[in-house]
Amino acid sequence: EIVMTQSPATLSVSPGERATLSCRASQSVGSRLGWYQQKPGQPPRLLIYDASTRATGIQDRFSGSGSGTEFTLTISSLQSEDFAVYYCQQYNDWRTFGQGTTVEIK
Amino acid sequence: QVQLQESGPGLVNPSETLSLTCTVSGGSISDNRFYWGCIRQSPGKGLEWIGSINYRGTTNYKPSLESRATIFVDTPRNRFSVTLRSVTAADTAVYYCVRGHFGSETYYPPGEWGPGTLVTVSS
Numbered sequence: 001e002i003v004m005t006q007s008p009a010t011l012s013v014s015p016g017e018r019a020t021l022s023c024r025a026s027q028s029v030g031s032r033l034g035w036y037q038q039k040p041g042q043p044p045r046l047l048i049y050d051a052s053t054r055a056t057g058i059q060d061r062f063s064g065s066g067s068g069t070e071f072t073l074t075i076s077s078l079q080s081e082d083f084a085v086y087y088c089q090q091y092n093d094w095r096t097f098g099q100g101t102t103v104e105i106k
Numbered sequence: 107q108v109q110l111q112e113s114g115p116g117l118v119n120p121s122e123t124l125s126l127t128c129t130v131s132g133g134s135i136s137d138n139r140f141y142w143g144c145i146r147q148s149p150g151k152g153l154e155w156i157g158s159i160n161y162r163g164t165t166n167y168k169p170s171l172e173s174r175a176t177i178f179v180d181t182p183r184n185r186f187s188v189t190l191r192s193v194t195a196a197d198t199a200v201y202y203c204v205r206g207h208f209g210s211e212t213y214y215p216p217g218e219w220g221p222g223t224l225v226t227v228s229s
Contacts, residue, residue, distance in 0.1 A: 001169070032212070034214075034215030036215070042221075043202050043219035043220065043221060043222055044153070044219065045219075046215050046216065046217045049214050049215050050214075055217055056217070087152075087153060089153070089215055091212070091213055091214065091215060094155070094166075094168065094169065095155045095213065096155070097152060097153040097154070097155075098152075099152050100152065100153075
């Protein structure tokens with residue numbers, strides 16, 4: 001099973017600042033990588049697929065990059081509604097999630 | 107806009123079978139652009155895929171759950187069902203029904219999720 005490791009576990013950011021989240025795969029997943037946002041009491045919401053393609057309706061302040069084993073989600077200017085938990089998921093070999101990064105208000 | 111709604115037992119006894127139904131509205135379960143699946147979330151294991159079924163009826167499951175899990179489609183009722191046999195406390199989780207794009211043999215990350223239903227395994 002491909003293990004996905006996210007870092008940091010918690011990221012403290014001030015509104016308006018940039019947030020950079022990392023996701024590492026235990027073996028190459030090519031570009032088969034997605035990112036989700038989850039808020040309390042809600043299901044995850046798809047943000048990015050194929051490592052860098054924004055899902056329908058996702059604002060352009062969210063961007064993804066990377067390939068192989070190293071991936072990054074960048075939120076260019078954090079809005080109040082962006083404070084949440086973010087997960088990565090690979091879909092190259094079955095499908096596995098990372099453990100999540102919590103983005104909290106600094 | 108497609109919507110998914112889970113319905114489940116809430117409480118299941120250890121060693122019995124968990125049965126979850128996912129009702130689809132606003133879209134056809136026969137649409138050949140999509141697959142249907144189930145993901146669960148628990149504090150201990152995080153987010154975990156259980157399995158999926160595509161428009162051809164092809165199923166695939168998490169390897170460690172394959173011996174216990176089944177997903178099947180009820181086309182006339184526009185819904186699909188998930189069963190998990192021989193449950194233990196470790197199967198306690200919020201269960202989500204999901205839909206994702208299926209193309210070129212790729213199961214893209216699901217863009218549509220149901221609200222989720224908590225299933226507790228306990229006597």
